[in-house]
Amino acid sequence: MNDKVNLAEKFALLDEPYNPATVGYVNDAKIVVALIEGEFVWHTHDDTDDFFLVMDGELTIQLRDDDVVLGAGELFVVPRGVEHCPKADVPTRVVLIEKAGTPNTGDTGGEMTRAEREI
Amino acid sequence: MNDKVNLAEKFALLDEPYNPATVGYVNDAKIVVALIEGEFVWHTHDDTDDFFLVMDGELTIQLRDDDVVLGAGELFVVPRGVEHCPKADVPTRVVLIEKAGTPNTGDTGGEMTRAEREI
Numbered sequence: 416m417n418d419k420v421n422l423a424e425k426f427a428l429l430d431e432p433y434n435p436a437t438v439g440y441v442n443d444a445k446i447v448v449a450l451i452e453g454e455f456v457w458h459t460h461d462d463t464d465d466f467f468l469v470m471d472g473e474l475t476i477q478l479r480d481d482d483v484v485l486g487a488g489e490l491f492v493v494p495r496g497v498e499h500c501p502k503a504d505v506p507t508r509v510v511l512i513e514k515a516g517t518p519n520t521g522d523t524g525g526e527m528t529r530a531e532r533e534i
Numbered sequence: 535m536n537d538k539v540n541l542a543e544k545f546a547l548l549d550e551p552y553n554p555a556t557v558g559y560v561n562d563a564k565i566v567v568a569l570i571e572g573e574f575v576w577h578t579h580d581d582t583d584d585f586f587l588v589m590d591g592e593l594t595i596q597l598r599d600d601d602v603v604l605g606a607g608e609l610f611v612v613p614r615g616v617e618h619c620p621k622a623d624v625p626t627r628v629v630l631i632e633k634a635g636t637p638n639t640g641d642t643g644g645e646m647t648r649a650e651r652e653i
């Protein structure tokens with residue numbers, strides 16, 4: 416995991432939405448690629464902020480009091496402890512940065528939970 | 535600093551190479567935009583890894599035993615303690631993530647040192 420990362424090559428390895436994969440680490444955080452399409456689940460990470468950068472497509476980060484809509488080249492950080500639910504109407508490629516060990520579904524769990532994996 | 539960040543808008547505010555600016559935070563790290571052109575100085579950050587993502591242009595991260603060349607959509611993390619020197623032959627826009635409080639010139643200092651600032 417010490418080589419450079421070509422994001423397009425990594426995104427090409429993703430075969431389904433909401434099955435994120437780690438492509439590197441910076442300090443105690445994992446650098447993750449994810450394909451987003453459809454709606455995820457409402458969840459909270461109590462011990463990490465959650466960085467989202469859209470590479471292409473359009474991501475809506477639903478918050479309980481607002482929606483944040485991100486196009487390509489836009490980023491948003493969900494503060495720790497803030498409930499959120501991503502969704503996308505078109506296939507959307509996203510880079511996430513959050514503490515390593517953070518479950519994708521946060522405190523919610525359920526069938527959309529995926530084990531951490533590296534690609 | 536709690537709104538979404540449009541990177542193109544932030545890059546448009548940069549008026550010179552190697553004068554980075556913070557656009558947000560994720561946990562204890564700052565999210566930085568920088569315009570890179572020409573050669574920087576060799577330096578080391580002993581207490582933080584250094585994440586580089588190229589948005590456009592071409593960045594060479596010189597290491598003492600290798601060069602890492604990044605095009606648009608490519609990223610590399612310089613591990614803490616590893617001496618490095620960025621350079622670019624063309625104007626290159628980069629997103630960096632590293633611990634807040636990290637000087638841009640690391641342990642080297644000198645005339646290319648810039649104070650942290652937010653835009």
